[in-house]
Each structure stands twice: as C-alpha cells, then as structure tokens.
Amino acid sequence: MEQPGLGSTPGTHKHPFDLESVLERVREAIQGHAAAAMFELAERGHTSLFEQLVACILSIRTRDEVSLPVALRLLSTARTPEALRRLGIERLQALIRPVTFPEPKARTIHDIAVRTVEEFAGELPADAQVLQSFKGVGPKCAHLALGIARGQTYISVDVHVHRVTNRWGYVHTRTPEQTLAALEAKLPRAHWVELNRLLVPFGKHVCTGTRPRCSTCPVLSMCQQVGVSTHR
C-alpha cells in the first residue's frame, strides 16, 4: 500500500479522508486487541444501564486492565442498585480500591444506587439528563452507558476519541467537549456508538498518546497526522 506521509512532513501528500474506508481499516486493525472495558463487560452479560454506568465511573482515569477486573469483582458481589445500596460505602470502597479515586467513586456509585432505589423504584431511567444529574457523571459515561445498554444513539468522547479524530484532521478541537459537538455535527449517526468501541483500542495500541505507530498504521495515507511530531 502506498503510504504517503512516511518520512515527509505530516499532513502532506495525502489521499482524501474517506471515513468509511478509515473505519473499516480501524476495525481490522483492532482485531485481536481487547475490547474497551464496558463493551467487554456487556459481552460478559453485564448489560444493564446501571451496571454500565457503574463500570464507566470505575474506568475514569483508570486503565482498562485495572478497571475491568474491579468492575467484574464488584458486579459479581452486587449488580443491582438495591444490592449496591446495601453493600454500603466502606465495603464498596474496599472492593474498588485498585481504581483511581476510590473514595469519591465509591460515594458516587453508592449515591446512584440509593437514588435509583428511592427516586426511581430501582430502575435507572434511560435519560442522559438524569444520568448527568448524578455527581461525578458527565456526558462521556452517560452517553456510553446509554449507547451500550440501551442502544441509544450517542457519541462518547474520551481521550482516545478526542486525540485520534483530531490527528486524522476530521475535527479541529481543543477539548473533548468541543470534539463531541464537532462529531455530533459531522459524523453519520450509524457510527456514533461504534466510534468509541473502535477508537479506544486503536488509541491504545496504534495511535498512541506519544510516538504513535504511524509507519505501520493502516490509515496513514488518509490521516493528516495533526500535531504528530515524532512517531514510530
């Protein structure tokens, strides 16, 4: 395959960006790599909105390799709002200890469990505004949980989605919040939920934060490599 950009100034001699082709190449590139933690949990049967939201909170600023086993351990102990409410904050903290910020995350998760039982009769509403009304839950987790658990069409932008789509030159933004707005205006809805599932492993293994693997990247010919000064 012709790979313009190699050894040349990033952004020059590129083919036009073909989103469908890029996503197909990314799908192939991530085969064999572990799915992002929440998709992996869903494949293991933890498909409820509550479980997905809890798992996303655990994953904030924590690597999947750490957050996934913690989520599995917690949800095998208590997977419903009622069970988690009864567990209590201290036991919850002990169970999630390996993730970052275990104390505030335990409080957030316990608060969600209590409010779900007391305000919503034990069933978390499939409503992004309600989910974001919980302290510690932002659009990333609300959207990803609703997308995976309920098939609702949302884009979830994390650091990987933000970084990769900007390097492609598909969006030109400074923050994940701006990236979300830009993608909502541009990305076909058919790819809204899938984008996170594709770009988390792609960002971890190919388009890494430092020294991305451009020389062997399957989308190099169409990627503008915005902001990439050194690569492998």
Ligand code: SF4
């Ligand atoms: S690894 Fe390099 S070529 Fe591939 S998407 Fe990232 S910046 Fe673009």
